[in-house]
Amino acid sequence: MEISTLRALNAAKRGRLGAVLVSDLAAGTSHLVTEDRVAADQLGDEIRARLLSGKSGIIDIDGKSLFLNVYLPPPRIVVIGAVHISQALAPMAALSGFAVTIIDPRTAFATPERFAGIDLRVEWPDEVFATMPLDRYSAMVAVTHDPKIDDPGVIAALQAGCFYVGALGSRKTRAKRIERLTAAGFDAETISRIHAPIGLDIGAATPAEIAVAILADVIQSLRRRTVGAASGSYEASP
Incomplete structure (x- = not known):
């Protein structure tokens, strides 16, 4: 995880903001989607569902395996x-x-x-x-x-x-x-x-x-x- 992504994740945690870290398992790249940015992400519907369930997991889309790691503030x-x-x-x-x-x-x-x-x-x-x-x-x-x-x-x-x-x-x-x-x-x-x-x-x-x-x-x-x-x-x- 890049330092900028880690900083963004820590900021979301401090602000009690839900977030999903999307990682491309083959490419080794990742990006963070906070709950206020869901609509702007191409995986918006999937990320929205993960934020509701709180469950992390792997999805396959467009030939890529992506791991969606969910971070939610304790309710x-x-x-x-x-x-x-x-x-x-x-x-x-x-x-x-x-x-x-x-x-x-x-x-x-x-x-x-x-x-x-x-x-x-x-x-x-x-x-x-x-x-x-x-x-x-x-x-x-x-x-x-x-x-x-x-x-x-x-x-x-x-x-x-x-x-x-x-x-x-x-x-x-x-x-x-x-x-x-x-x-x-x-x-x-x-x-x-x-x-x-x-x-x-x-x-x-x-x-x-x-x-x-x-x-x-x-x-x-x-x-x-x-x-x-x-x-x-x-x-x-x-």
Whole structure:
């Protein structure tokens, strides 16, 4: 790998930008395609598919054997609310390969005993995001039912282009959230990105079942996101 390519790859990693290193196995040459440049590459469709699956591999095209090595930032799930759903969701998400952060300023709920081994932030969401910004490889899950705590997380996620934004709540709760977000300047298209009711509709009833529905929804959004927009944005596909 040339030094310039290595530098570009390291820059993509620092910027949490997905990339694919395309190597011609016979010629010994390679070039790097970052996710914001997919559309400009002749292997755009193949690279896009690799960025979605995260799987590296060999392809044969035009008589050449090419190895596509995929580099993706570790995806993460940020949960607003140290509640029973979060207790079930956190270990399942970690087993699925997500870095998990739980945020809740309420000390009665956010205790190390309830979230052993999990990145637990007993702070207000705004305070956390000042030092840990969200990005396109982040999923936001808001489950406190308290707008003072949930809304800052939802707003930050929409602004950052997170691949998933979900919020717990009834139709009445959702309607009030839409009113608040509209008043905050968000348009209907942006607000529609919020998964609410949160999670896939599997008839979940218990906190653990709701956690399963949420995690499945997050994984589906990660694997079906739009890749390669000129702006580099990621939005969940319908």
